[in-house]
């Protein structure tokens with residue numbers, strides 16, 4: 357099929373258009389210069405100490421890639437099938453809320469960039485643009501919706517139904533953010549974008565949410581924000597509650613935030629269609645275990661029964677290779693595309709994704725692998 361070669365060619369053709377830094381570290385520095393300090397730290401920082409913020413990326417360094425030679429890698433097919441639809445690369449855009457604090461076009465710019473490359477975009481509950489409008493901006497229809505399960509479960513059900521009606525192809529339920537983690541930088545900056553009405557577009561447009569208000573948000577935004585803050589997350593949820601969600605949709609349900617093999621097994625027992633091994637980019641729990649470190653035991657526990665996706669720390673093509681070799685079916689990328697958005701809107705996101713894929717494609721070919729299946733065995737050495 358040669359998806360890989362296409363992207364490589366595209367990157368070379370667009371090389372002179374690289375308007376923002378290619379390396380992640382430079383990209384982050386540049387974004388820091390361009391963004392308002394509070395917004396920059398909202399994206400960049402993690403829970404725990406400043407060194408905790410580097411744990412996820414550092415964890416990848418334990419693994420080294422072992423290339424193989426003379427294997428004809430001239431044609432590479434790096435596509436994968438997820439829930440009955442084929443995507444050109446094992447890459448998705450992670451759900452990221454409040455993108456309007458990064459760029460005025462926010463989620464709309466990101467979904468346009470992702471869809472132009474055939475990459476599924478996972479639309480966040482905490483988006484500023486309502487999910488219907490975001491989907492309308494896309495060129496393709498292979499996008500997913502991420503649910504923050506609200507304390508008012510009728511609101512959660514309503515959002516899932518809206519997502520299905522709008523054409524999203526899967527529901528990602530994020531389990532690790534029933535409350536926002538302790539993020540020192542945001543507290544020092546007294547910064548919570550939602551309190552200014554950013555990132556609550558899906559609620560403001562939700563008929564059930566609106567029905568809970570005395571006055572519509574257009575007349576009383578303060579009341580709407582207060583209601584949002586009261587119902588955002590539900591720490592009382594248990595595995596049994598998943599039955600309710602299943603009864604609300606025919607779409608595949610994917611659990612995001614799994615870090616323990618027993619939780620992965622629970623997901624299977626409760627009929628879930630997939631999981632995402634993730635520590636939320638280290639934003640929720642200080643000193644949290646890196647997702648890449650628990651991926652192998654979780655993949656083993658799932659034993660191929662459902663797709664196992666992974667995020668938290670993917671920065672380069674070699675990180676993708678490592679995650680796939682350790683058992684991921686595909687990976688999600690978060691902050692890098694946010695920095696692309698910060699520096700050059702839609703074009704910036706496109707450039708970040710294109711470079712990541714080109715790096716991945718080349719790393720695969722030069723390692724002697726022409727498809728994801730070939731990565732499974734002995735592709736890595738642990739140091």
Ligand SMILES: Cc1cc2nc3c(=O)[nH]c(=O)nc-3n(C[C@H](O)[C@H](O)[C@H](O)COP(=O)(O)O)c2cc1C
Nearest residue numbers: 399450451452453480482530636637668669690691
């Ligand atoms: C600014 C920001 C906002 C995020 N918002 C959400 C969200 O709304 N829903 C969600 O499930 N995850 C959210 N995440 C977590 C990402 O989906 C993903 O797990 C994480 O960014 C991956 O790590 P990485 O940034 O190291 O690639 C957010 C992450 C960032 C950086």
Ligand SMILES: O=C(O)C(=O)c1ccccc1
Nearest residue numbers: 453454482533555636639
């Ligand atoms: O900041 C986050 O990590 C996040 O997931 C979130 C939660 C609520 C609203 C916006 C983003």
